[in-house]
Amino acid sequence: MNPQFQLLARPADGSLERILRTVRSRGFEVRDMHVRLDDDGHRYHVRLKVAGSRDPSMLARQLEKLCDVEHLAALHTAGAADEPANAPRMAAG
Amino acid sequence: MPPSQAANADGAQAPDHPGTPPAAQDDAANGADTVIQILRRQGVETVFGYPGGAIMPLYDALARQPGALKHVLTRHEQAAGFAANGFARSSGQLGVCIATSGPGATNLITAIADAYMDSVPLLVITGQVPTGLMGTDAFQETDVLGLTLPITKHSYLVRRVEDLPAILEEAIHLAQEGRPGPVWVDIPKDVQLAPLPAAKPMAPGEAAIADDVPGLDDMGLAQARALLAEAAQPIIYAGGGVVLAEAVEAFRGFVETTGAPVVTTLKGLGLLAADHPLNMGMLGMHGAPCANRAVQACDLLVVVGARFDDRATGRLADFAPHARVVHLDVDAAEVSKLRPPQVSLLGDLNRLLPALATPLSTEAWRAHCAELRRMGDFRLPPEKGDAFPALRFLRRLSEQADAHTHIACDVGQHQMWVAQFYGFPHPRRHLTSGGLGAMGFGLPVAIGAQMAHPGAQVINISGDGSFMMNVQELATLRRYNLPVKMVIFDNQYLGMVRQQQELFYEGRLAEVDLSDNPDFVQVAQAFGIPALRIEGVDAVDAAIEACLETQGPLLLHIPVAREQNVWPIVGPGMSNDQMIEEDVA
Numbered sequence A: 001m002n003p004q005f006q007l008l009a010r011p012a013d014g015s016l017e018r019i020l021r022t023v024r025s026r027g028f029e030v031r032d033m034h035v036r037l038d039d040d041g042h043r044y045h046v047r048l049k050v051a052g053s054r055d056p057s058m059l060a061r062q063l064e065k066l067c068d069v070e071h072l073a074a075l076h077t078a079g080a081a082d083e084p085a086n087a088p089r090m091a092a093g
Numbered sequence B: 001m002p003p004s005q006a007a008n009a010d011g012a013q014a015p016d017h018p019g020t021p022p023a024a025q026d027d028a029a030n031g032a033d034t035v036i037q038i039l040r041r042q043g044v045e046t047v048f049g050y051p052g053g054a055i056m057p058l059y060d061a062l063a064r065q066p067g068a069l070k071h072v073l074t075r076h077e078q079a080a081g082f083a084a085n086g087f088a089r090s091s092g093q094l095g096v097c098i099a100t101s102g103p104g105a106t107n108l109i110t111a112i113a114d115a116y117m118d119s120v121p122l123l124v125i126t127g128q129v130p131t132g133l134m135g136t137d138a139f140q141e142t143d144v145l146g147l148t149l150p151i152t153k154h155s156y157l158v159r160r161v162e163d164l165p166a167i168l169e170e171a172i173h174l175a176q177e178g179r180p181g182p183v184w185v186d187i188p189k190d191v192q193l194a195p196l197p198a199a200k201p202m203a204p205g206e207a208a209i210a211d212d213v214p215g216l217d218d219m220g221l222a223q224a225r226a227l228l229a230e231a232a233q234p235i236i237y238a239g240g241g242v243v244l245a246e247a248v249e250a251f252r253g254f255v256e257t258t259g260a261p262v263v264t265t266l267k268g269l270g271l272l273a274a275d276h277p278l279n280m281g282m283l284g285m286h287g288a289p290c291a292n293r294a295v296q297a298c299d300l301l302v303v304v305g306a307r308f309d310d311r312a313t314g315r316l317a318d319f320a321p322h323a324r325v326v327h328l329d330v331d332a333a334e335v336s337k338l339r340p341p342q343v344s345l346l347g348d349l350n351r352l353l354p355a356l357a358t359p360l361s362t363e364a365w366r367a368h369c370a371e372l373r374r375m376g377d378f379r380l381p382p383e384k385g386d387a388f389p390a391l392r393f394l395r396r397l398s399e400q401a402d403a404h405t406h407i408a409c410d411v412g413q414h415q416m417w418v419a420q421f422y423g424f425p426h427p428r429r430h431l432t433s434g435g436l437g438a439m440g441f442g443l444p445v446a447i448g449a450q451m452a453h454p455g456a457q458v459i460n461i462s463g464d465g466s467f468m469m470n471v472q473e474l475a476t477l478r479r480y481n482l483p484v485k486m487v488i489f490d491n492q493y494l495g496m497v498r499q500q501q502e503l504f505y506e507g508r509l510a511e512v513d514l515s516d517n518p519d520f521v522q523v524a525q526a527f528g529i530p531a532l533r534i535e536g537v538d539a540v541d542a543a544i545e546a547c548l549e550t551q552g553p554l555l556l557h558i559p560v561a562r563e564q565n566v567w568p569i570v571g572p573g574m575s576n577d578q579m580i581e582e583d584v585a
């Protein structure tokens, strides 16, 4: 399944490029992308579908870290949507 | 003089830029004045830079406000970037560098990439061509924002002078907040020249931008404590993040309370005294055998401000194969990036470490680690031939230099020998290019460190290859009469590459011979810097005395054995179990 993300981003110089270069350099490629600027011009709404063999939550954390990205929701795995990237995880064993 | 009449710094008449507003009147502030005012207000006193056409308004503002900032003119923009980098690394304060558009900005790139990899707080200011010319392939136009996206924490292009104050304040904050890093502000020439009311003085605290530091995570802490209590063979794997968090004391307290043995990365050297009984030393490719063995055997890895770099872990799949992992960091993106932890704790190490500290009863493991250390710490190898014993020199220097001595180094074998044999009392005394591994780092970084600590001893240990990459900075040293000591270990080779060709490319040496090096003593003297050549197996005392007793700058040219290797070494892509150690038989 191709991981999908929804992002809200500040429309600053380079903000879309930062998102795209993060996707590329972290080992993913864009399969689908929709961008819309708010009517008041304050926010980009970005929907992104990517493909890649690496862990999509790694990409989510890298995208969330971008200064322009105000919110990110991951839609790729059941149960993972909206999980904040910094939640402590306790794995079995 | 309006810009249209001024000759630019490249000797040509400045183009008549459409849309360029006239320079502000002397008594009115413009964008450039505002930059200086804001830097001053943020406590910046020293900046490193190099002028040129598109940044001339800022230099003009410096000239009109003499004494507002101390500007250090280097002889190459890369060196300005590295000097700001050394200033910041050694002091923990913001480093600031300035350059012009085009070649000025591109020359900065290596130093800023270095700061990004090693999380160094820098503010980088470049001039850009006037907004009306942007996007026309104008003279000295490069897309600086585009170039800098991958090597900065953030970068800005200031399109309107009204935005400049807020952008600068935000940039300065961002560079230092959380995980520090370089932030780049590109300012078109017309924005620098545009009038702007003088920045009004701020009420105390008004400029403070709130940090988004998470509170203590009680559930995560309880889970981490449970893992600590269950562990029979815990190891603390600590790195540069402890220093960046200014949490060295909290870290030392954590170690004493838990009694867990510690390995550090290259960036964590000095977190514990080298002779501390729990200090197993540096892990990784050129790490101490005992450090790598302890990590491979441990059942719990408490990772504190470290990022599983491949030089530290070797082949990741084989790294600490029996360990559960508790990862403490400030950057959520570092957690699970390479090794998923059982528990991650994000936030301020000064709060997390005391909250996690609990005495552990792991006496048998501690005794085992002590034995590992007895068998596999860095050893001074037997003397070879009659060459100067560089490793003994470093060990002795660290015993005799005072605790405030800063050691910068370049990149190569000599860098690893510094890491292995100099016992750092504090990580900020060790200035090394870890993540980028950029040759040419040492001399300009030492200059920056000396500027930050005028009374301290600053010594740069360089290789003959690396030194040549920023040799022009001897002129900066002379100009400011900085008492930096420069030691060149001259093996007439790109030694680290030669070593890998010898070990991993069947001994085929390709383009590593530097036997035609210049006479380094004469080079230094040509810049007006005293220099000595020190040779031979018995010259350690003379070299140490020259370093520690000489007033003013000094270059020591030290020929060393040509084919000495760094041991141990884990081959690229190999597991840390597969250390190759020197065959001393």
Ligand SMILES: Cc1cc2nc3c(=O)[nH]c(=O)nc-3n(C[C@H](O)[C@H](O)[C@H](O)COP(=O)(O)OP(=O)(O)OC[C@H]3O[C@@H](n4cnc5c(N)ncnc54)[C@H](O)[C@@H]3O)c2cc1C
Residues within 6 Å of the ligand: B117, B118, B119, B178, B179, B180, B238, B239, B240, B241, B242, B244, B245, B246, B264, B265, B266, B267, B268, B282, B283, B284, B285, B286, B287, B304, B305, B306, B307, B308, B309, B311, B312, B328, B329, B330, B331, B334, B347, B348, B349, B411, B412, B415, B416, B433, B434, B435, B436, B437, B438
């Ligand atoms: C020739 C050469 C050989 C090398 N050999 C080795 C080797 O043998 N062994 C070795 O270890 N290294 C070696 N290195 C260095 C290596 O490349 C890495 O730079 C180094 O291992 C990274 O150290 P670190 O994990 O401490 O990370 P750093 O780069 O120091 O990263 C700091 C970590 O701390 C976190 N952090 C930042 N700020 C804070 C804060 N305020 N609070 C909490 N956390 C924070 C960051 O998010 C990051 O995870 C070598 C380098 C060169 C050039």
Ligand SMILES: Cc1ncc(C[n+]2csc(CCOP(=O)(O)OP(=O)(O)O)c2C)c(N)n1
Residues within 6 Å of the ligand: B410, B411, B412, B413, B414, B415, B437, B438, B439, B440, B462, B463, B464, B465, B466, B467, B489, B491, B493, B494, B495, B496, B497
């Ligand atoms: C700017 C740059 N170019 C190339 C390299 C690759 N490299 C790593 S170490 C090294 C040799 C360094 O030679 P020298 O400074 O003489 O140090 P030595 O290893 O001989 O001690 C080279 C070429 C690098 N790290 N940085």
Ligand SMILES: [Mg+2]
Residues within 6 Å of the ligand: B412, B463, B464, B465, B489, B490, B491, B492, B493, B494, B495
């Ligand atoms: Mg060399």
